Amino acid sequence: MSAAIPITPPASDVTADIAQLLAGLDRELVGLAPVKRRIAEVAALLAVDRARAGLGLRAQPPSLHMCFTGNPGTGKTTVALKMAGILQRLGYSRKGHLVAVTRDDLVGQYIGHTAPRTKEVLKRAMGGVLFIDEAYYLYRPENERDYGQEAVEILLQVMENQREDLVVILAGYKDRMERFFECNPGFGSRIAHHVDFPDYSNDELMRIAALMLERMGYAFDAPAAAAFERYLERRMARPHFANARSVRNALDRARLRHASRVFSRLATADRETLSTLVAEDILASRVFEDEAPDA
Amino acid sequence: MMTNHGNRLTQGQFSYLPDLTDAQITAQLEYALKNNWAVGVEYTDDPHPRNTYWEMFGNPMFDLVDPAGILMEISNCRKTFPNHYIRVTAFDSTRGRETPRMSYLVSRPKNEPGFIVERQERDGRNVGYTIRSYATGKPEGERY
Numbered sequence: 001m002s003a004a005i006p007i008t009p010p011a012s013d014v015t016a017d018i019a020q021l022l023a024g025l026d027r028e029l030v031g032l033a034p035v036k037r038r039i040a041e042v043a044a045l046l047a048v049d050r051a052r053a054g055l056g057l058r059a060q061p062p063s064l065h066m067c068f069t070g071n072p073g074t075g076k077t078t079v080a081l082k083m084a085g086i087l088q089r090l091g092y093s094r095k096g097h098l099v100a101v102t103r104d105d106l107v108g109q110y111i112g113h114t115a116p117r118t119k120e121v122l123k124r125a126m127g128g129v130l131f132i133d134e135a136y137y138l139y140r141p142e143n144e145r146d147y148g149q150e151a152v153e154i155l156l157q158v159m160e161n162q163r164e165d166l167v168v169i170l171a172g173y174k175d176r177m178e179r180f181f182e183c184n185p186g187f188g189s190r191i192a193h194h195v196d197f198p199d200y201s202n203d204e205l206m207r208i209a210a211l212m213l214e215r216m217g218y219a220f221d222a223p224a225a226a227a228f229e230r231y232l233e234r235r236m237a238r239p240h241f242a243n244a245r246s247v248r249n250a251l252d253r254a255r256l257r258h259a260s261r262v263f264s265r266l267a268t269a270d271r272e273t274l275s276t277l278v279a280e281d282i283l284a285s286r287v288f289e290d291e292a293p294d295a
Numbered sequence: 296m297m298t299n300h301g302n303r304l305t306q307g308q309f310s311y312l313p314d315l316t317d318a319q320i321t322a323q324l325e326y327a328l329k330n331n332w333a334v335g336v337e338y339t340d341d342p343h344p345r346n347t348y349w350e351m352f353g354n355p356m357f358d359l360v361d362p363a364g365i366l367m368e369i370s371n372c373r374k375t376f377p378n379h380y381i382r383v384t385a386f387d388s389t390r391g392r393e394t395p396r397m398s399y400l401v402s403r404p405k406n407e408p409g410f411i412v413e414r415q416e417r418d419g420r421n422v423g424y425t426i427r428s429y430a431t432g433k434p435e436g437e438r439y
Contacts (some may be wrong), residue, residue: 095360117352123368127361158367165363 015176021089025082030211031204035079038195039086045089061164063192064092067135069174073245073281076171077133079197080264084129087167093256094165095127103137106151114147118154136171136180154183155224159190197232205232209247218255223279228254234287250285302409304342305396308399317366320383320401327385333357333430334365334394335386336372338379340404340438341431349382355393373432378404379439381410404430 021043023038030267036195042064064087081098086098101121108114132138138155140146141177159168170177174196179190188194195227206229213219220228231250235241242249258281262269298360305311315323327334334356335423337349340392356365365383383403408429415423430438 095361119368120354123364124358124360126364126367127358162363162367165361192399286406 013281015047017089018047021086025086026284028082029075030207031081032075032197033198035075035195036199038193039083042092042193043090046092063163063190065159065163065168065191066170066193066195067177067188067191068169068171068195068197069177071173073243073247074199075244076197077131080129080131080171083169084131085166087129093128093167097125097128098131099125099128099155100131101135102133103148106132106138106155107146111147112151115154118151121152122158122166126162129167129169130209131169131171134172134186136172136176139180139183143185143260152187156184156186156190174233202229202232202236205243205247208244209251212248216251216255218251218258218275218277221276221278222259224277224282227279227282231282232287238259238287250282254281255283268275300387302407304380304400304403304407306342306344306400308402314403315401319350320369321362321366323399324383324385325396327397328359328362330385330387330396332385333393334359334402335384336365336368336381337384338372338381339378339434340376340379340430342380342428343410343426343431345380352376352381355386373402374424376402380404406439 007087009127022040025039029036029045042062045062049062066083070076079102080100082097084093084098084266087093099121104128105121106114106118108117138148139255140148155168158166168191172180182249206225209228210220215259228250232247235246235250258277261281299359303310309315324334335354336352339349339353349356352375353368356368359365369381369383379402380400382398382400385397387396388394410426410428413425413427415425417423
């Protein structure tokens with residue numbers, strides 16, 4: 001039925017391209033070993049499929065639908081955004097664009113509203129990647145008249161029948177996604193790649209912080225780096241720790257403190273003052289409150 | 296009949312060619328999308344050449360990147376109306392209004408009876424001509 005013409009780069013480029021791609025991932029993403037391993041596997045599969053096709057061995061188009069689970073701030077959205085480009089370079093995705101949606105974009109307000117909405121989103125995502133953030137909201141078991149079920153059924157149908165046109169990536173917190181798959185067993189089985197994003201270690205979070213600072217054009221001085229490491233240890237023990245997102249927020253707050261510290265003597269501030277976060281900016285954080293007397 | 300060669304409706308682009316295959320339709324859609332034209336699927340069972348406004352099947356499709364979505368809609372339309380004319384129209388909004396830039400048939404009834412020319416005798420031996428599809432003698436939905 002589908003007359004999709006897969007656009008695939010010549011085989012000679014592929015091996016080099018894959019190596020380059022994986023190196024790029026290693027550079028840009030800290031940690032996330034299982035995710036990188038999965039991408040490497042998919043890339044290898046492509047190369048093997050190409051070689052098989054060259055020998056006339058027929059290969060089914062692989063199912064590439066994915067589910068990213070993990071705690072808050074472990075990079076699910078970031079990786080999904082990269083995934084679209086990756087799949088295009090691997091020749092699995094014709095256009096390599098990403099359509100990011102949530103429940104609101106798929107599920108309608110009244111009877112007969114959901115199907116056209118869902119189909120419109122699917123049509124826009126054809127040839128690329130459909131990223132459904134917090135996918136478990138699609139299905140609300142507590143409300144049996146919820147229209148989410150309808151969206152789920154349409155999604156399933158397209159995911160099954162038009163594999164070569166569309167890659168669906170679901171993302172969400174692990175426990176809720178598991179409950180979602182329990183309620184929709186067909187969904188879980190149609191997704192070939194369940195990728196769990198591990199929490200970052202202290203060391204990895206420090207590297208992430210360094211990357212983020214570099215992008216923001218700031219740097220820690222040595223005492224600040226030590227202070228931030230201590231900050232992370234304490235922050236991780238507290239509730240609602242959201243990995244890289246907490247790091248980003250902490251850095252944003254440190255920037256605020258840095259700004260108010262520098263503001264008073266802005267006229268004399270030089271380049272280094274303006275771009276260096278010192279220990280004081282970090283240590284003013286709430287997580288150090290309880291040790292304030294002896295510090 | 297000379298005016299309706301092979302009893303095939305010849306309206307829009309490519310209509311003197313054999314019916315387009317899905318791969319050819321995809322290539323044409325690709326061209327339309329490349330130009331940022333919105334594509335709509337329309338159907339009718341009244342193929343009179345002056346019948347400009349066919350029924351839209353679903354909404355016109357804006358912001359698409361890949362033809363697969365449109366092809367999906369075309370096959371849905373074919374399934375729903377196996378014995379209607381279905382055409383694909385690409386609209387260009389450059390001038391602030393949706394102007395058709397491409398339009399071609401993607402599906403036609405199995406049996407096309409064609410058109411009749413009716414002559415109307417008027418004053419002073421004038422003759423008025425009009426054409427009418429044989430199929431439109433029947434009510435809508437029962438024509439093909």
